Amino acid sequence: MSQPPIQDWYTTLQPRTAAGRRFLEFCKTDRLIQQQNLMFDSKLYLQAVSYALAQIDTVSQSEQDAGI
Amino acid sequence: MIVQALQAQNFRQFLHLNIQLIPANGVILLVGGNETGKSAIGEAIVFALFGLSDRVGAKTLHQLIRWGQEEAIVQLAFQINDKALLIERTISTAGQMSVVLWDRSTGQVIADAIQQVQTVLQNLLGYGHKVFNQTFYWSQRLTKSSTADLEAIQAMAGVQVYQQVHDLIENDTRTALSKSEQLEKTLQEQAAQLKQRKVDPLRLKWLQETQAELSNSQEQHYALAEQIGEETQHYERRYPLYHQIKRQVSSLHWGAGLLLLLMLILLGGSLSSGFTLWVESLWTGASKLMIWIALLLGISAAVAVFFAYRLANEEMTPLRSKVGLLAQRLYTGYRMMSVSLHELLHPATADWLREKQIAPESADMLMDMQSLAKWSNRVENYAIEPTDLRHLAxxxxxxxxxxxxxxAGLLSRANEDIYREQTKAQEAQAIQQQQLERQTVLGAAQTQLQVQIMAQGLLNRAHHQAAVRFNGAINHSTRAYIEAMTGGEYQGVELADDLQLYVIQESNQSRTPFKTLKAEVQREIAMALRLSLAKALALRHGTNQHSLFWDEALLSFTEPLLSQALAHLNTLAHQSTTQLWVSLPQIPENGKDLVLLDCRPDDNVLDIRPIRLGTA
Known part of the structure; x- marks a missing residue:
């Protein structure tokens, strides 16, 4: 399955909080690892990231955590 | 960031507050009874830096103004690395806030707008109000919370959000799973319903053919009965006419025969020589006259035969032909009524009659064909009396x-069968449509479930990464703080992948879940972690100076642990350039080398200088 360029994929999501941004940064790396798996489904992964990001943005409000 | 001096006017209960010459390192004890303003000092620091308060909301900050005054002013002198700064923040009863940030070394204003000051401070400190609250400032409000310690640690580690989202998604997943199961169950039920309503297209076709044949048979019986009734009436009307014509024909035949007889006699006489001589003797030429008369008679007979033929052919034959139709219908009717409906109809339709458990008509209810045979020819010749025929018909x-x-009754039942089959087919179609819709919904729910499961995996991995980072950031510096705070009982903490925080006890090599510890031990560990994390945060931003404010955080500590902990903390704070404000209701038993700020306001004025205990 052909994957869209990471940069394109990444810019489709707009985190609203620091926790969301940290999570998305993590996903950038995580995606590279996950897509080594032959069964990796890029569309499903993007949906999962989008879904989790929306939840994180909702929960973490606008201010950032310490995030050590 | 190190607090160097604090001044305030009309802030909370203070008419005037002035604390100067605050030491940069070590434990600073704020000691005083209830309502002496210990908490207000911490609040003043938070308000000066961030324009917020942990006690009142952002929209009700005017509540920080001393009762009856127009505005409150707080000035905070502080240092970040080698930068000496002064911030002054004012709030009016109308909620108007102003703020100015100066560089104390040059006396120049760095920023004088709220947003601008916030941005500059964020850059200088490396964190905002929330992080300050989570790490550097322990509000008295948290002392009363049972879950504050674990939540605070999770927030500090940046995993609180993962924990909350994990719970949310788990809830969503349960809902989606339940929805999927419900849908699958409904689909199974519908499949069973569909099985019950299984439509056999051949059966419907068979029923429709049965219906058509019954309808045809009904019409046939009805039409035949009507036609026989009508034809019988015609028979009754034609019967006298036919017999009148018949008599005329018969008369003509008789007349013709008589004429022929006379002609033969005359011809016979004319051929006899004796009779001819005798007649000629009476009247000359009589024999010739006889021949002429004989010819005339012959012609008359022929005319009579001709008329008889014409009457028979033109009047009687059509009448017989018409009655022939009646005879044929009578024959058909008898033939139809001489066998049961089961035999009369197509075998497939008879099968339906058997399915409906309709018994064949008994023999005594059927017509006898033999009785018709006696009548059949006679009907065609109008030989039956109309009353007899009426009786038969x-x-x-x-x-x-x-x-x-x-x-007609059977047809109605066949129609009902067809209606049932068609209804069944329509219901089956409706169920199939619902199945399709539900399958679409199920597909979407299952995809959503996959998304949620994958999101959980992602969150677990993100949490793991945060946990690794957290464990790495605190482990090298936490041990001393934990030992200091727990009297050496515990040595470390570890944030595990299961989102649990474990406390490490080296003496028995055990890992104890944080939340199972006693509340006071949780507090000890939480405060140790705050020290460790504050240091890590400060270091991350290029400074080893930082200031923490603990408002009654050690209220649960009893002697001698309190004195021991404070002594250890003081040593560690000096080593790591930490300024640790600790508010307590009274001076600990052994406060040697600690710095004391004695909170005993005089008429709401507190103007104090630090006193080093044990050295006076």
Missing amino acids: DGLVVNLQQRQQMT
């Missing part, structure tokens, strides 16, 4: 009508 018509009514 009426009997047949009654039977045909009964059969027609019976067929």
Whole structure:
């Protein structure tokens, strides 16, 4: 399955909080690892990231955590 | 960031607050009874830096103004690395806030707008109000919370959000799973319903053919009964006419025969020589006259035969032909009524009659063909008296009508069967449509479930990464703080992948879940972690100076642990350039080398200088 360029994929999501941004940064790396798996489904992964990001943005409000 | 001096006017209960010469390192004890303003000092620091308060909301900050005054002013002198700064923040009763940030070394204003000051401070400190609250500032409000310690640690580690989202998604997943299961169950139920409503297209076709044949049979019986009734009436009307013509024909035949006889006699006489001589003797030329008369008689006979033929051919034959139709219908009616409906109809339709458990008509209810045979030829010759024929026809018509009514009843049942089959087919179609819709919904729910499961995996991995980072950031510096705070009982903490925080006890090599510890031990560990994390945060931003404010955080500590902990903390704070404000209701038993700020306001004025305990 052909994957869209990471940069394109990444810019489709707009985190609203620091926790969301940290999570998305993590996903950038995580995606590279996950897509080594032959069964990796890029569309499903993007949906999962989008879904989790929306939840994180909702929960973490606008201010950032310490995030050590 | 190190606090160097604090001044305030009309802030909370203070008419005037002035604390100067605050030491940069070590424990600073704020000691005083209730309502002496210990908490207000911490609040003043938070308000000066961030324009917020942990006690009142952002929209009710005017509540920080001393009762009856127009505005409150707080000035905070502080240092970040080698930068000496002064911030002054004012709040009016109308909620108007102003703020100015100066560089104390040059006396120049760095920023004088709220947003601008916030941005500059964020850059200088490396964190905002929330992080300050989570790490550097322990509000008295948290002292009363049972979950504050674990939540605070999770927030510090940046995993609180993962924990909350994990719970949310788990809830969503449960809902989606339940929805999927419900849908699958409904689909199974519908499949069973569909099985019950399984439509056999051949059966419907068979029923429709049965319906058509019954309808045809009903019409046939009805039409035949009507036609026989009408034809019988015609028979009754034609009967006298036919017999009148018949008599005329017969008379003509008789007349012709008589004429022929006379002609033969005359011809016979004219051929006899004796008779001819005798007649000629009477009247000369009589023999010739006889021949002429004989010819005339012959011609008359021929004319009579001709008329008789014409009457028979043109009048009687059509009448016979018409009655022939009646005879044929009578024959058909008898033939139809001489066998049961089961035999009369197509075998497939008879199967339906058997399915409906309709018994064949008994033999005594059927017509006898032999009785018709006696009548058949006679009908065609108008040889039956009209009353006799009426009797015969009426009997047949009654039977045909009964059969027609019976067929109408059967037709109605066949229609019901067809309606049932069609309804079943429509219901099956509706169920199939619902199944399709539900399958679409199920597909979407299952995809959502996959998304949620994958999101959980992602969050677990993100949490793991945060946990690794957290464990790495605190482990090298936490041990001393934990030992100091727990009297050496515990040595470390570890944030595990299961989102649990474990406390490490080296003496028995155990890992104890944080939340199972006693509340006071949780507090000890939480405060140790705050020290460790504050240091890590400060270091991350290029400074080893930082200031923490603990408002009654050690209220649960009893002696001698309190004195021991404070002594250890003081040593560690000096080593790591930490300024640790600790508010307590009274001076600990052994406060040697600690710095004391004695909170005993005089008429709401607190103007104090630090005193080093044990050295006076």
